[in-house]
Amino acid sequence: MKNFYDFTLETLTHTLEAEGFKAFNAKQVFQWVYQKNIRDFEAMSNLSKPLRAWLIEHITLPQLTLHSHFVAPDETTKCAFVLSDREVIETVLMHHNYGKSICVTTQVGCNMGCAFCASGLHKKTRNLSQAEMILQVQGVIDLTGIKPTHIVVMGIGEPFDNFDHVMDFIDTVNSPYAYAIGKRHITVSTSGLAPQIEAFGLRQTQVNLAISLHAPNDALRSKLMPINKKYPLKTLMKSVDHYHTLTNRRVTYEYIMIKDVNDSLKEANELITLLKGKNAYVNLIPYNPVSEFSFECSEPAQIKRFYDALMKAGINATTRKEKGEQVNAACGQLRHQTLKEETHGLKNT
Ligand code: SF4
Helix, strand or coil: CEEEHHHCCHHHHHHHHHHCCCCHHHHHHHHHHHHHCCCCCHHHHHHHHHHHHHHHHECCCCCCCCCCCECCCCCCCCEEEECCCHHHHHHHEEEECEEEEEEECEEEECCCCCCCHHHHHHCCCCCHHHHHHHHHHHHHHHHHHCCCEEEEEECCCCCHHHHHHHHHHHHHCCCCCCCCCCCHHHHHHHECCCCHHHHHHHHCCCCCEEECCCCCCCCHHHHCCHHHHCCHHHHHHHHHHHHHHHCCCCCCEEEECCCCCCCCCCHHHHHHHCHHHHHHEEEECCCCCCCCCCCCECCCHHHHHHHHHHHCCCCEECCCCCCHHHCCCCCCHHHHHHHHHHCCCCCCC
């Protein structure tokens, strides 16, 4: 039996055609599942009886199990889902003035080891399948009744370390027969895997790219983000230049503001030098402390000084308010908390 959610429209079309059915049948099945939310092949009334029988015999429609969820005062909803091998992942629904976005996890744990990140406390045990990414979106819709307008691939894991499944996931959520979320409403964030940035530019010319930068020089970035030792800033920025050539799209740089670590005017000026003349946008993110680390969030006045320096130099920037701090909303914190509780034998919530 195959998991329905692992098919793209293209692979389902080929599979059905190989079985003697019509190409448009794949679109019909997609619409039933993704748009009409029907998970019973027998109830798909415009499909022929032989097709329904074939689907029942060969395809399953499993769902993720919701372990727990928390809703913050700002309505950010954080969900912990259990996978079929009992691994726990997390997914977040955020409310913005421009729409609703779901932040999707791509791996169980993460090997990138960023010094400030709760996700990096648990090493990667495996990649998620396309199905497990799609089912996070479906699980949030089932729980809240809210259909997302945006998808951000910024949850636990390095998306470009699970490249093919993430690209298939994007194709499926974008499909007009599935969730029909526009490519310009989808953002993928990477810690800086240079070769995959170029591959991404070749494959997804409309999807937004965000780079977790967090430091403007190699010495500091290598301390905060070990991936920088493999792909230092010169290599990273060269791949970004190539990406610009391929797509002509602006790149967002995520920059977590950590007190006395990366938030001085010296670093602001280095960042200006690094990004000057590029089609760049900087997201300054107040650090959301993790109890295992000693890092603290920068003072609001220092964030403002940093922001002003960028803007004065003509670098577009924004200061992002961290969503749902009350529900461990920074990347990996709910999963980390859930694993900690299970390790200590606490009752599930
Ligand atoms: S910030 Fe992203 S890439 Fe770095 S450890 Fe956390 S999940 Fe992994």
